[in-house]
Amino acid sequence: xxxxxxxxxxxxxxxxxxxxxxxxxxxxxxxxxxxxxxxxxxxxxxxxxxxxxxxxxxxxxxxxxxxxxxxxxxxxxxxxxxxxxxxxxxxxxxxxxxxxxxxxxxxxxxxxxxxxxxxxxxxxxxxxxxxxxxxxxxxxxxxxxxxxxxxxxxxxxxxxxxxxxxxxxxxxxxxxxxxxxxxxxxxxxxxxxxxxxxxxxxxxxxxxxxxxxxxxxxxxxxxxxxxxxxxxxxxxxxxxxxxxxxxxxxxxxxxxxxxxxxxxxxxxxxxxxxxxxxxxxxxxxxxxxxxxx
Amino acid sequence: xxxxxxxxxxxxxxxxxxxxxxxxxxxxxxxxxxxxxxxxxxxxxxxxxxxxxxxxxxxxxxxxxxxxxxxxxxxxxxxxxxxxxxxxxxxxxxxxxxxxxxxxxxxxxxxxxxxxxxxxxxxxxxxxxxxxxxxxxxxxxxxxxxxxxxxxxxxxxxxxxxxxxxxxxxxxxxxxxxxxxxxxxxxxxxxxxxxxxxxxxxxxxxxxxxxxxxxxxxxxxxxxxxxxxxxxxxxxxxxxxxxxxxxxxxxxxxxxxxxxxxxxxxxxxxxxxxxxxxxxxxx
Amino acid sequence: xxxxxxxxxxxxxxxxxxxxxxxxxxxxxxxxxxxxxxxxxxxxxxxxxxxxxxxxxxxxxxxxxxxxxxxxxxxxxxxxxxxxxxxxxxxxxxxxxxxxxxxxxxxxxxxxxxxxxxxxxxxxxxxxxxxxxxxxxxxxxxxxxxxxxxxxxxxxxxxxxxxxxxxxxxxxxxxxxxxxxxxxxxxxxxxxxxxxxxxxxxxxxxxxxxxxxxxxxxxxxxxxxxxxxxxxxxxxxxxxxxxxxxxxxxxxxxxxxxxxxxxxxxxxxxxxxxxxxxxxxxxxxxxxxxxxxxxxxxxxxxxxxxxxxxxxxxxxxxxxxxxxxxxxxxxxxxxxxxxxxxxxxxxxxx
Numbered sequence: 001x002x003x004x005x006x007x008x009x010x011x012x013x014x015x016x017x018x019x020x021x022x023x024x025x026x027x028x029x030x031x032x033x034x035x036x037x038x039x040x041x042x043x044x045x046x047x048x049x050x051x052x053x054x055x056x057x058x059x060x061x062x063x064x065x066x067x068x069x070x071x072x073x074x075x076x077x078x079x080x081x082x083x084x085x086x087x088x089x090x091x092x093x094x095x096x097x098x099x100x101x102x103x104x105x106x107x108x109x110x111x112x113x114x115x116x117x118x119x120x121x122x123x124x125x126x127x128x129x130x131x132x133x134x135x136x137x138x139x140x141x142x143x144x145x146x147x148x149x150x151x152x153x154x155x156x157x158x159x160x161x162x163x164x165x166x167x168x169x170x171x172x173x174x175x176x177x178x179x180x181x182x183x184x185x186x187x188x189x190x191x192x193x194x195x196x197x198x199x200x201x202x203x204x205x206x207x208x209x210x211x212x213x214x215x216x217x218x219x220x221x222x223x224x225x226x227x228x229x230x231x232x233x234x235x236x237x238x239x240x241x242x243x244x245x246x247x248x249x250x251x252x253x254x255x256x257x258x259x260x261x262x263x264x265x266x267x268x269x270x271x272x273x274x275x276x277x278x279x280x281x282x283x284x285x286x287x288x289x290x291x292x293x
Numbered sequence: 294x295x296x297x298x299x300x301x302x303x304x305x306x307x308x309x310x311x312x313x314x315x316x317x318x319x320x321x322x323x324x325x326x327x328x329x330x331x332x333x334x335x336x337x338x339x340x341x342x343x344x345x346x347x348x349x350x351x352x353x354x355x356x357x358x359x360x361x362x363x364x365x366x367x368x369x370x371x372x373x374x375x376x377x378x379x380x381x382x383x384x385x386x387x388x389x390x391x392x393x394x395x396x397x398x399x400x401x402x403x404x405x406x407x408x409x410x411x412x413x414x415x416x417x418x419x420x421x422x423x424x425x426x427x428x429x430x431x432x433x434x435x436x437x438x439x440x441x442x443x444x445x446x447x448x449x450x451x452x453x454x455x456x457x458x459x460x461x462x463x464x465x466x467x468x469x470x471x472x473x474x475x476x477x478x479x480x481x482x483x484x485x486x487x488x489x490x491x492x493x494x495x496x497x498x499x500x501x502x503x504x505x506x507x508x509x510x511x512x513x514x515x516x517x518x519x520x521x522x523x524x525x526x527x528x529x530x531x532x533x534x535x536x537x538x539x540x541x542x543x544x545x546x547x548x549x550x551x552x553x554x555x556x557x558x559x560x561x562x563x564x565x566x567x568x569x570x571x572x573x574x575x576x
Numbered sequence: 577x578x579x580x581x582x583x584x585x586x587x588x589x590x591x592x593x594x595x596x597x598x599x600x601x602x603x604x605x606x607x608x609x610x611x612x613x614x615x616x617x618x619x620x621x622x623x624x625x626x627x628x629x630x631x632x633x634x635x636x637x638x639x640x641x642x643x644x645x646x647x648x649x650x651x652x653x654x655x656x657x658x659x660x661x662x663x664x665x666x667x668x669x670x671x672x673x674x675x676x677x678x679x680x681x682x683x684x685x686x687x688x689x690x691x692x693x694x695x696x697x698x699x700x701x702x703x704x705x706x707x708x709x710x711x712x713x714x715x716x717x718x719x720x721x722x723x724x725x726x727x728x729x730x731x732x733x734x735x736x737x738x739x740x741x742x743x744x745x746x747x748x749x750x751x752x753x754x755x756x757x758x759x760x761x762x763x764x765x766x767x768x769x770x771x772x773x774x775x776x777x778x779x780x781x782x783x784x785x786x787x788x789x790x791x792x793x794x795x796x797x798x799x800x801x802x803x804x805x806x807x808x809x810x811x812x813x814x815x816x817x818x819x820x821x822x823x824x825x826x827x828x829x830x831x832x833x834x835x836x837x838x839x840x841x842x843x844x845x846x847x848x849x850x851x852x853x854x855x856x857x858x859x860x861x862x863x864x865x866x867x868x869x870x871x872x873x874x875x876x877x878x879x880x881x882x883x884x885x886x887x888x889x890x891x892x893x894x895x896x897x898x899x900x901x902x903x904x905x906x907x908x909x910x911x912x913x914x915x916x917x918x919x920x921x922x923x924x925x926x
Contacts, residue, residue: 006469007479009402016396017408019389020449027446028415031426038426092312095305102306108564109313114571115556117508117526123533123549124319127326127542135322138338169316174568198301227421231510235530249421253511256425265425272422280417467661470628475675476649485674489665 032273038266057267066243067251067268074247077161078225085165086217089172094202096173097180107177114170119231125163126236149237153244156237160245163236164229171224172217179213180206219283226275248272320553326546327351334542346543354547368548371525375507376555378443378524382506383499385448391495394457395483399469416451420512428515438519447512453498456573460494461487497570500563504556525552578639578652578729579604580625580762585634587620595621595786597634602779605760607753609777611767611809616783618766619734625764626732627651638729649678654723655732659739660715662707662722668694669703672722686725693724696755713744720752724759731756733765737772749775770810774798782806804846804922807915813851813877815915816889820847822916831884833861838912839926846922848915851877851892860908864889866901878905 007013039057041050061067092110096103113121129149131137137147149155183206191205230249233239239246239254246254252272256265322341326334329344355369366374396402397409420427427446436442464487472482488495513524523531529552532545560567580602587595595617602608610618623629625636627648636643643651662671669690676686694700697717707715716736723731733752737745753776756763767773773780774794782789782797782805790802794810801807807815820827822841826834829847837847852875854862863883870877876897882889883904891907899905916925 006399006401009400012479013396013400013402013405016400017393020393020412020454021408023389023445023449024411024415026430027427028418028423028449029411031423031430032418034426034429035423088312092309095308095312098305099302099309106309106313108561110316111564111567112557112560113316115504115508115560116553117510117556119510119526119529120549120552121319123529123545124323126533127546128319128322133335133337133339133542135339135341166316166319171571174571178568178572198298227419230421231526231530234510234514235533252421253424257515262425269422269425273418276419276422277417465659465661467657467659468663470623470626470648471655471657471661471663472674473628473648474626474653474655476647476678477674481678486663486665 035266035269035273038262039270040263041266042263053263057263058271061264061267061271066246069243070246070248070251073157073245074226074249077157077164077229077245077247078222080161081164081168081225081229082218082221084161085168086172086214086221088165089169089176092169093173093176093180094206096177097206098198103177103181107174110173111170113167114174116167117231118164118167118229119235121163121167122160122232122235125159125166129159149241151241153241156241156245160229160232160236163232164225167232168221168224172221175213175217176210179210183209216283219279223276223279223283226272226279320550323546323549326542327550329543331541331543350543350547354544354551366520366523366528368525368528368551370521371523371528372551372555374522375524375526375552377440378509378513379503379506379555381440381444382447382509383502385444386450386453386502387495387498389448390450390453390457391488391491394454394461395487397454398458398461399479399482412449412451412454414451415449420447424511424515431516436516438517438522440522442516443509443513443522443524444506447506447509453502456494456498457491459573460491464490493566493569494573496563497566497573499570500559500567501570503559507556528552578762579606580730580764581635581637582625583635583637585621585624585636586632587617587624587629588632593632593786595624598788600781600788600791602762602764605762607756607763607765607776607778608781609765609767609773609779610781610783611770611773611777612783612789613809614768617786618768618783621783622732622734622764622766625730626653626655649675652729653732654726654728654730655734656719656723656736658735660707660719660736662715662718664707667704667706668699668710668718668721671707671718672725675722675726689725689727690721693721696724697721712740713748716740716748720755724755729762731761731763733763735767736765737767738769745772752776771812774810780810782809784809800924801848801915802924804848804917807848807917811850811852813890813892815848815850818847818849818882818887819919820845822847825911827914827916829862829882830887831863831882833863833883835861835909835914836911837914837916839914839916841916841925844919845925846917846919848917849889849909850913850915851890853909853913854891854907855909856893856905857908858906860906862907862909864891864905864907866899866903866905869897869899869901871896 040052040054042053042056092106096106099106128134129136129147131148131150140147147155149159187205187209188201191201196204226247227249229247230253233245233247233250237245239250248268249272252265252268255261255268259265325340325343327350328347329340330346333340333344356367393408393412397405431437431442431446434442436445468486468490469482472486477485508526509524510526513527514530517523517527525548529545529549532548536542536545582598582600585595585598586593598621600608610621612618620629624631627643627646631644638651638653663674666674672690672693673686676689690703691700694703697720699714699717699721702710702714702718707718710718719736736752737748740748749772752765765776777794779791779793780797781791784805790797790806797806797810801810804817808817818829820829822837822843822845824840824842825838826836827841827845827847828834835847849862864878865880865883866878867880868878870879873896874894876893876895876899878891878893878899879888881887893899917923918925
């Protein structure tokens with residue numbers, strides 16, 4: 001935590017932490033407390049009057065079918081993104097760990113989507129799946145399947161999921177490959193001498209040994225799907241059709257900036273904050289474990 | 294690998310190449326889209342091989358007025374805005390995190406832990422969950438449509454502070470003692486010893502933060518209403534909307550490509566630092 | 577140049593006092609070694625003199641100046657650390673010049689001093705290398721060089737040889753000694769190695785549990801150890817101790833053997849006999865059964881119990897001996913080489 005020796009106390013350390021602390025106070029602590037405060041208010045549409053209503057906004061939210069649907073949808077969306085991108089990355093990492101030469105080359109060829117902004121990932125998939133000119137609707141039509149994610153909510157959800165998963169493959173691949181490469185070769189060799197073939201080795205030795213990484217990635221992917229996919233949804237579906245892709249974060253934005261429902265949006269923010277806190281705690285508890293591992 | 298099974302190795306290469314192809318497909322299609330005339334992109338099936346209009350499109354996208362029917366700024370201007378924003382965020386985050394981590398590790402002063410926890414809390418408050426009130430603060434401070442408004446609220450960083458704290462803790466205590474005997478004061482020690490000893494960590498973090506900054510979307514979307522301040526990542530959304538009326542997919546795809554290239558270039562050119570930065574900040 | 581005076585120096589961490597009223601007068605140009613087992617407080621004491629640890633009570637003088645309130649940089653000292661603490665990103669030259677640069681010394685003077693120190697230490701050809709390109713011994717020299725260029729009043733060494741291999745350690749030990757004599761700078765050297773302490777120091781301060789056991793020349797410590805601790809710590813192999821009963825000028829060992837002494841005492845005492853002081857004597861009072869022999873070439877070590885007891889002892893005989901395991905031998909020694917200590921206080925009698 002602290003050095004055994006340090007400089008004598010003076011005004012200096014306060015000056016050093018000042019920029020960080022001032023920015024934190026103005027742009028983090030103050031807005032967050034405002035969000036908490038506003039979540040107890042109801043404001044009329046013109047902003048003329050506000051009323052302090054305690055937990056009414058929260059009660060309203062929890063009874064609101066739209067909000068509850070959005071909640072379930074977000075969880076489904078996150079789980080699907082995490083599962084899709086993690087399993088794809090795991091397979092690729094498993095093979096990349098096998099090849100003697102070229103695993104770094106494959107790494108280079110696979111990690112760059114990390115650098116693509118979510119909204120751009122959305123734009124790319126939107127282009128490929130554009131009902132009029134996209135390549136995939138064209139191919140699907142040939143086998144008799146009608147694609148139009150502007151009308152079909154399931155198709156819209158599928159599209160944002162694969163766009164979000166595509167971008168995250170890079171990150172998952174990187175961590176899986178690193179985890180596999182850190183397994184001592186002697187363990188794998190011992191398993192080979194015990195007569196375990198490649199598939200069996202992967203299932204019984206490698207996969208259990210990298211389970212801490214799997215758990216870590218699960219949390220990271222959940223956080224990603226919750227908070228960082230706003231751009232994808234905003235670009236591809238704008239939450240539609242008929243709210244079928246409205247995740248919690250998209251709803252906060254939509255209710256606050258488009259619907260101008262201050263109290264409701266603030267109450268949603270507070271709930272999200274609570275969820276971030278839970279995820280952060282999980283993440284940190286996990287890190288303690290990983291240090292021992 | 295352990296045993297010699299040529300077939301398995303070939304299979305591995307096939308699967309990996311397939312994986313690379315799947316991952317690269319969206320960008321290939323984008324590239325193809327950016328290399329044809331606008332009219333060609335309206336006939337199905339759209340081409341799967343590049344056309345000959347790439348440089349024509351590039352010139353038109355970069356220096357032209359952008360897409361017809363939209364009010365976006367010229368693309369070169371948006372690229373510049375993105376660059377300024379990404380650099381300000383990356384450098385700003387690194388600078389204030391270095392300073393606060395240095396204070397927290399090398400000084401013992403009242404409220405030290407209080408400050409530490411205050412910085413820690415920022416981890417729990419991503420911009421997405423405090424959009425509206427933060428927007429109000431920026432509006433009240435008159436920072437809308439400015440580089441400061443775009444970047445300053447994003448530069449407080451618990452992750453970077455923690456990382457530097459970790460790095461500083463690995464610098465042997467004797468460095469400080471030796472510097473004290475040599476007569477170096479705190480700031481001198483910071484510049485002459487601490488910064489040089491953390492420079493690979495700084496570089497690694499810079500790569501990550503540059504990408505983070507470049508790819509910001511929600512925040513610039515709210516803060517920049519002025520087209521002159523628009524970043525390239527934000528402009529894509531506007532172009533997609535305009536595409537309903539004026540489907541110039543070649544320009545849109547070219548813009549998307551231009552928006553992707555700088556961060557992808559950074560990742561590939563500084564792969565080692567990038568991997569180091571990614572694994573360290575998430576520890 | 578200056579001497580150092582420690583006046584009743586005390587160090588506490590919270591309620592725990594780790595150094596108790598340490599007092600010493602170190603003369604100008606003297607080489608003092610602080611020696612003791614790990615955890616005895618020797619490094620803490622050195623760091624208090626350097627100004628790297630706060631002083632709970634008492635005073636440190638360098639020359640005539642009380643330095644308690646001074647920063648390390650203002651005490652006119654130089655320190656060589658156990659792990660050398662070279663700045664890894666600076667070349668040897670920059671490492672050595674850093675302190676001078678901060679003092680805003682003219683460039684030409686810095687260059688001259690660095691060059692001179694490098695030549696003394698025979699590292700002139702490495703001046704433009706980084707520390708990681710040097711061997712352990714070379715790094716050690718750079719650390720010394722960094723101290724020398726400062727031309728300080730005092731050198732402080734914090735176990736600087738413990739990271740070197742055995743052969744290099746002996747060599748560097750001699751070089752440090754020569755260098756210190758040549759420069760004549762007052763030096764304090766901390767070590768846990770008693771051989772290092774004996775060979776380096778003009779005087780040794782033996783620390784144990786935060787107390788000074790004895791402060792004197794190596795010969796004094798060897799010939800007149802002030803306590804059981806010093807007697808056991810100085811000398812190799814270590815002194816043999818027996819609980820004994822004294823009766824004026826003789827003591828009776830546990831097996832009834834009567835050994836004449838020069839010290840006068842009565843009642844329960846601790847009797848110490850150095851392995852190298854015992855000589856073969858068929859009529860000697862001390863009988864030992866040889867269980868194990870160690871042939872070291874120059875000397876032969878005999879291990880075994882004092883006859884009639886189960887208490888192990890060691891005897892060191894010169895040369896290669898024809899003694900066999902299982903032999904029972906008799907030894908004696910001059911009365912003035914028998915050391916007697918108080919059984920209660922462990923302090924030397926007389």
